[in-house]
Amino acid sequence: MAIRYLLAIFVLASVSESYYVGVGRYDITGPAAGINMMGYANPSQISNGIHLRQWSRAFIFAESSSSERVVFVNIDVCMTTQIMKLEVVKRLKALYGTTYTEDNVCISGIHTHSGPGGYWQYVLYEVTSLGFVKQSLDVVVDGIVESIKLAHHNMKQATLLTSVGSLTNASINRSPYAYEQNPDKGNYDANVDHTMFVLKMIDSSKNPLGMISWFAVHCTSMNNTNGLISADNKGYASLLTEMSYNKGQLPGQGEFVAAHSQSNEGDVSPNTKGPICIDTGKPCDYKTSTCNGRNEKCIASGPGKDMVDSTRIIAENQYYFGKTLFENASNPVSGPVDFKHSYVDMTKVMVKLENGTEVKTCPPAMGYSFAAGTVDGPGAFNFEQGDNGTGHTFWNIVRNRLHKPGKDQIECHHPKPILLDIGDMTVPYQWAAAIVPVQILRIGQLFILGVPGEFSTMAGRRLRDNVKKTLQQNGVTGDIEVVIAGLANTYADYITTPEEYSVQRYEGASTIYGPYTLVAYIQEFNKLAVAIAKGQSVDKGPEPPNDLSKQWSLVPRVLYDSVPIGKKFGEVEKDVKPSYARGNSTVVVSFYAGHPRNGLMTGKTFLTVEYKSTNSDWKVVHTDASWETRFRWKHTSEITGESLATVEWDIPSSALTGTYRIQHFGNHKNVLEKITPYTGVSSQFQVM
Known part of the structure; x- marks a missing residue:
């Protein structure tokens, strides 16, 4: 033990200050009352106060004060949306010209399900929030820009170090039946990623400057009955880390900035007691997560006595483990800072499989099991996970009134029974993303993959392994580290393996571009990996739409306030x-x-x-x-x-x-x- 610490001290003393780093944090807390919360799609989950404020945490990295930069932003919201990223970049270009663009700025959401929604430009995700909520979008965009401005003006010489460990008491797989379909499951010792990766930043005086950790777990410790704004387990873990180094400061204050960021959490739950039938206490059906044929009673919880206690425990587990990794980080980061970014039309990507067969992705569609929800937050109307049949007559009629899928679409998504054919639904405007960004940020031997959705455990493993192999094959040497930054730059739902897709649990039914979504993403990220390894340019791809001017809203306005006769506001x-x-x-x-x-x-x-x-x-x-x-x-x-x-x-x-x-x-x-x-x-x- 003593030798390890002496070695760490020696490494710290010998590493040169090879980077310029800036950190910044700003408040992005949304409307604290009267707005539907984003995540569970529960119309009755309306904000009615605050438990934890939401923050944007920005980190800027460069080789020198005058060289090109990359920006990683971690935000305490459910996910980054396309319109959010576009508006942030527009503001940054007005301030700094071409210093910060969509290419070198990555914005990643922690995936809290307890923050106000309505910050979209696609209809599917605005239905429960009664449309667009300008106040929700504006406060997040403003706060992201302000956090980047703070980081921009605080750039200083810094040393970067990394550390990796296995955190085993903060997550379980909520779709183990789907995971078990993967033929490569035997290559791993668990059905969730226990890996936590920490990037440590210290200034020229060896003082802590900032920290980013990546660890895969849903921010669903707070359940769908909660109405208080909360950054959930990751947001609280970030606050705990910051307060431990910003001694005596209130939450959100102090120079040290820490982000517990999201990764490939698609099938990963923090509710570690697991699902049970809440009416009988018996186990749920393993394949469908139902109780006597109904999904509403199959709910996962824990590890605490209630959702607030569970949030605290999962947050503290990440905080303590992340802080240990931070304190013991001894692997120095060295090498260039670079980035690659491209837009991809995910509705028609052609991919050649290993056996030579050519396949393609599909226009977006949601399956029946999407409506079943998950054990973290079940849906309604007796849908169930694992539905890969032909659907149900009543709901097929409802679907067809919205948009009836054609034969080609049905075949493309097979075996998914289509509940919502959102790819061709354009009234009042587009229902889901067709064009999505893919992005790699490089900081020395660390490669951050900005993924526009929720990769399952195995999907994330395959993506990371493929990108690392591609980097090595194209000349990148050394101890390469590849991390996934989830829900980044836009949101295009889930990404499962083809095998997981075949059984159509919630995650597979929400893989909107069809069974070959993952292999398409691997192909597109490999293109970026080749380009970043060889210093080549990449095709920018088709521009995504900015439909801000088209947004509609049915959210009632605040008309006026009053108090009882003889009383005053604040009394x-x-x-x-x-x-x-x-x-x-x-x-x-x-x-x-x-x-x-x-x-x-x-x-x-x-x-x-x-x-x-x-x-x-x-x-x-x-x-x-x-x-x-x-x-x-x-x-x-x-x-x-x-x-x-x-x-x-x-x-x-x-x-x-x-x-x-x-x-x-x-x-x-x-x-x-x-x-x-x-x-x-x-x-x-x-x-x-």
Whole structure:
């Protein structure tokens, strides 16, 4: 053990500062009330407050202060969308010219299912959010740009090191039946990727500067009944890491920036107790994930006593393991910084298989098992996973009213029974992506694959192995590391192996370009790998559409706010108690409030928990970005526009004893649509 640490110290001392690195973080928290959350496609899952704020974390890498750069951005949203990436690049070009483009900027989503949706330009993903939500898109685009600006202006000499380990207590495979169809499963010791890869950044004084980890696990610890905005397990793991190095800083503050990023998590669940029938406690049907023929009762949970506790545990498991890898990282990064990017029309990619057969991808379509959902969040209407029959008469009629698939489309997607033939559905505009980006960022021997969707465990393994082999065959030497950055640059659903596709569980039914989607992606990424190895240019490919001007929305506007007669905005409706015991008490206080969509409080907070110091100054110890707090909002009368904001604080055992108060900040709108800020404050109380 001592020899290993001495070796690490020697490596750190001997590595030259060979890169310029910038890091930045900015608030991207969306509308905290009244907006459907993206991920579970559950119309009843509407935002009604905040548990954890959402952040954009940007990392810029260059060989020198004047050389070309690559940018990796990790965002606490469900996924990056095409319109999001296009708008970010447009803003960056206005600021920096050609320094940052769609080619060298990779934006990857962590896949939280507890963030406001509506930031799309494709109809399929806007249905449950009642269309486009401009406020959702704008705050994310603004925050990504601001985080990149911060990183751009903070560039400094830095050393990069890597570390790899196996984290085994944070994930399970939620579709093991599909995984077992893979003939190469015997090459691996688990049906999920346990590998965590960490990139460590330290400045010229050997001070921690930033960290990125890639690890595959869904951000579905918070289930589809949750209405509080949350960055789920990866977002909390990032905050824990940052706060451990930004000593004494509040969440979202401090110079050190850490991102726990997503990878090939398509079939990977954090609900490690696994699925059971919640009505009987018996195991679900292994092949279809049903209970007595119904999917709604087959739900996975754990490892905690509830979804919040489970989020904490999975987050802490990633945090502790990632921090250990970070502290022990000793493999120096060296070599060029480069990038390759191309757009591909995934509806008609021709691929030659190993046996010489030519196959092609298909226009997008969703299968019946897509509507079944998963054990992390089941669907409705008695669909079930593993449906690769001919469909059902009633739903076929419904489908045909939207768009009836033709013979060629049916044959192309076989054995998938088509539920939604979204490829040719263009009313009111396109329903799903046809043109998608593929991208490789190179930082020395590290190659980051920006993939526009959710690769299953085995699909990700095959992609990584193929790209690494291609790089080696084309002259790249040394200890090559290939990582997958999931849900990046746009979203085109799932990518399974052909064998997994054949049994049509949820992931296979959501592989929208047909059974040869994976082999098409491998082919296109191999083209980029050859080009980056040989320093060749690549075909830019067809331009994707920007349909921002076509977007529609049925989301009701905030008309006005009001309070009961004799009350004021910010006035306490239900006050705190005089005293609480730390470690096992929750402080609760409610205020007469305005609608949170009147102002997102970006870079600010809807609440503060404040401690009275010995000189009688008030010090903020928690905000709405803190794990220990919850901001809840609800209408008490939609007709009159009356509402309440409730602040909850779980007093940690580490809290100082003494005097505290809670403040609430918001904005209210009158009938003339004038928005006015207000503040409310609780009575003082004692923590014993």
